[in-house]
Amino acid sequence: MYRNAKNVGYYMIGDGALSQLTDLLSPLRDKMPAAPAIHFIDHYFEKTELCQQLPILEWDQRIFVDTTDEPTCESVDYYTGQVKKFLNGSKPCALIAYGGGSTMDTCKCVGNLLTNPGKAADYQGWDLVKNPAPYKVAVPTLSGTGSETSRTGIMLNKEKKLKLGMNSDYSMFDQVLLDQRLTASVPRDQYFYTGVDTFMHCFESLSGSYRNTVVDSFAEKALDLTKKVFLSDDMMSDHNRELLMIASFKGGMAAGFVGVVHPLSAGLSVVLGMHHGIANCYALSVLQDIYPEPYEIFMEMLKKQKVNLPKGICKNLTAEQYDALYEASIVHEKPLINRLGEKYKEILTKENVIDRFKRM
Ligand code: ZN
Numbered sequence: 001m002y003r004n005a006k007n008v009g010y011y012m013i014g015d016g017a018l019s020q021l022t023d024l025l026s027p028l029r030d031k032m033p034a035a036p037a038i039h040f041i042d043h044y045f046e047k048t049e050l051c052q053q054l055p056i057l058e059w060d061q062r063i064f065v066d067t068t069d070e071p072t073c074e075s076v077d078y079y080t081g082q083v084k085k086f087l088n089g090s091k092p093c094a095l096i097a098y099g100g101g102s103t104m105d106t107c108k109c110v111g112n113l114l115t116n117p118g119k120a121a122d123y124q125g126w127d128l129v130k131n132p133a134p135y136k137v138a139v140p141t142l143s144g145t146g147s148e149t150s151r152t153g154i155m156l157n158k159e160k161k162l163k164l165g166m167n168s169d170y171s172m173f174d175q176v177l178l179d180q181r182l183t184a185s186v187p188r189d190q191y192f193y194t195g196v197d198t199f200m201h202c203f204e205s206l207s208g209s210y211r212n213t214v215v216d217s218f219a220e221k222a223l224d225l226t227k228k229v230f231l232s233d234d235m236m237s238d239h240n241r242e243l244l245m246i247a248s249f250k251g252g253m254a255a256g257f258v259g260v261v262h263p264l265s266a267g268l269s270v271v272l273g274m275h276h277g278i279a280n281c282y283a284l285s286v287l288q289d290i291y292p293e294p295y296e297i298f299m300e301m302l303k304k305q306k307v308n309l310p311k312g313i314c315k316n317l318t319a320e321q322y323d324a325l326y327e328a329s330i331v332h333e334k335p336l337i338n339r340l341g342e343k344y345k346e347i348l349t350k351e352n353v354i355d356r357f358k359r360m
Helices: 017-032 050-055 075-086 099-114 188-206 214-232 239-256 262-271 274-285 292-304 320-332 333-340 351-357
Strands: 012-015 037-042 061-065 094-099 136-140 154-157 164-167 175-178
Touching: 012 017, 012 239, 017 094, 017 175, 037 075, 037 099, 037 188, 037 262, 050 099, 050 136, 061 099, 075 099, 075 154, 094 099, 094 164, 099 154, 099 164, 099 274, 136 239, 175 239, 175 274, 188 214, 188 239, 188 262, 188 274, 188 333, 214 239, 262 274, 262 333, 262 351, 274 333, 320 351
Parallel strands: 012 175, 037 061, 037 094, 094 136, 136 175
Antiparallel strands: 154 164
16 A cells, blocks of 8 residues: 655756766776676667767677667577676676667666576566666667656567566666757657657556556656647757656656556557557557547647658458457556456457557
8 A cells, every 4th residue: 555666866867968977987987996887779879979979998898789679588688698698797887778768678677687587587577576786877869668767677578479567676777867969860750659658658647547646746747748849840859859858757757557558559569569659659549439638639749740650550460460469458457447447348349459450
């Protein structure tokens, strides 16, 4: 009945704040001389100027995280193996993630596996991680998922056909560094799809039945900010990029109880390998009956920002694929009950769900 809630330890925000990272790391480096820092960098940045600006010392490790697909239990185990091999039994002074949700989640999950035995899949669920992870820093280069402040690292479990996170206080970052300069070069569509993730999980949380005043207050503010950004003339202006970073930060703290959008979105990720942000957009596009007002607002955002959501993505799938889409969606009991109540399967019958996918 009483929950002891954790937030991220420290956060810094500001245009050009990345220049402060060396200073933020220096007490950690002083405390553990010669201990390496492990830098998880979205592979998109591999040959860019950003890489040269990062405070990477010669004894540090650089991991370029392949974000073509979202993190899986296998990919997390693979990167954990790489880091363990590099460390060869020694301890890192810090783990730092530069990227969007996929890179940050990879860093969070690998961190837990450095101090806990077994494989990534063993910790998918709630509070299964027993030992604290090394110190972690998030430097988001994309706003919206809220991974920088949330207590989960989401992974696809291909074997179990399940998308589920490592939910734990130990998954959380100790330091977040928000610099809106880092989101200036994101492609517009990607900026939109990822950014509206905050809008999605906040309205889902606010229209659910599991409520909590603290979470509501974060979600309300984050929702207001996303409306401001995506209903404005230029969602990517300097000011709006800063607002969206703050919205994502607050939205991450409000994350937890979603609704019907995220389960359908998970289905698309599991079966079609679709990225989370755009999958959410497709999910809401067929949920007008369940979320009438958010649907209208979302359609207006799409129009205002001239973002495309091409139709027909589930048109010619096999019967097995439609079955799999249904299964990978309906398995998310908690969020579905949150919006539709215990009898959610009366509304979301198999036919109903498959029909929705066909309309995407
Ligand atoms: Zn989400």
